[in-house]
Amino acid sequence: MNVSSPLNNEFAISRRRKAAMIVQMMISDGGNLSLSQLPESLQELLTDELGAIRLVDRDTVLGVAEEFIAELGSLGLSAPGSRDGAIAALSDHLSPTVAARLREQMESVRFGDHWHIVIDLPNSRIVDIMNAESVEICAVALSKLPTSKAAAVLAQTPGERARRITYAMSLTADISPDAVHRIGQSLAKEYGRPVSSAFDKAPAQRLGAILNSAVTQTREEVLGGLGEDDPEFANDLRKAIFTFKDIPARVKPTDIPNCIRTVDPAQLSSAIASALAADEPVISAAEFILSNVSQRMAGQIREEAEELGTIKKADAEAAMSSVTSAIRDLVESGTITLRDPEADTDE
Template identity: 70%
Template structure:
């Protein structure tokens, strides 16, 4: 039988791989092809099925090329996340190894859509607002009906309408394209979101405004209230200033809170508070009322003798007290009263 390969096209890498597999099977090798993704197993099967007769020179050339590639390899790593986890299992912390295995278990036969389906609602809404309309349509189609409806409800109206319209155009998308979209989304959104700040914006801005002078703080809050009332309201709740002492601190916590404050600074703050607006007066009286009669009387007398306090000195003295209170609250020594809970109690 004569084989003429001079005019035949160059063999593809897939065809060469199929030939190597056939040679190894014929030689009695036991190959673990089941470890390959099913899509690759299917391609290999199709390629092997297309091979009939191959001349000796071609077989020898493919074998020589394969051998040369093997000999040129200097290092062989797992190549997959599962393999890497298995190789490092004895060197990783048990908790991390278990978490990585759990993440990997979500990807079955290369299908990453399980990872997407398990994402929290907020993360899925991120996908709907950040990705292209076509990608969103595919992603929404892969979710369970109930969850898809919930995500669509939380997606801005016009964008939601465009996504639902695009779903009508997904019928012709190939399975391979859907697979690649799932893999890409899982890689982008399947990992914990990387954040630049430990605390949310409300707490960060609240901490900054806590340390600013009253005029600046009120100007910022007024401007913020015009631009974003809800955010401004949350920031106000995160701020703790001298006038918040009366409504948010328990009387029994006051002695501990002012213990570390210098006596002259405390007196100056009380003097400024008693001479200020009603909320300031209330907090100053609240502090005095939470102390022993002797100590409160002495403080009131010393405060009256101070006379008028400069605005900058008053701000600094009040800030010293509120800082001491905030530090004790943050360390868990005391618990501030939540203004929302206080309003609910009054309503009841």
């Protein structure tokens, strides 16, 4: 019977062998070790060392365990221990540009499996892959996704494009693992990095802010032209624009007192006076404001508005703009939230 001799002198044991013994102790106690984070060469050495151990006497086990505990007690700091580990630890604290560049330099990125980066991308980003890459690459990418995510991505892919991709999946049976690896590496590098933009707001929000300050005629002409050229963008733009006539649909009734609190009383009276003399949507906005303040305040504003009489068009635009600007300021500060005009509401 070929059985290795028991180990009975812990001082004659190499540090590598002691490490293997500690791992065995932890595994025996049900510990969950992240050994996969070690370099593959160390994982193989650890396996060889553990495979060479057969029997170890109790005194030797206790001696190795005590030495291990003593070393743990003397440690004052635990650091990543590798450049890859340092990059992973610091990436959330670095600028996005530097973090992205350093991630590309990680050994695990250059030589490891990159598909987890692609799989973790938001659905909208994977849809970009479906629309931009060849159908063969899209078929491989779709095959690597979890079933539920693949179904969601496919549903957001244009019909004809989706049909071609699903057909291409039938041609991937003989694709080599190396090819799949390289496709994952390429997609992770191209789509895994943060998308940089010169602007912090979407185009509709930027143009909407400009049109909010424009005169009514200019605003309507721009919206009319965009409605013919790009209906989808025009619809997004209308949601970003907030004018006086949008108040009833966008502002909660309970927020009205707070909205007009910072408006100059003279400007508020001018806004109401000019609005009550305008077309129906603007009249409705004025009545909405008056119906959601106290009766005393509403009566006072009506009296002042009647005394003002006819308001010049430029003065009317400025007065109503002062009201909407006050509301937008409250939105920007997070004090109130505008309602979505297309959302169902019980109010």
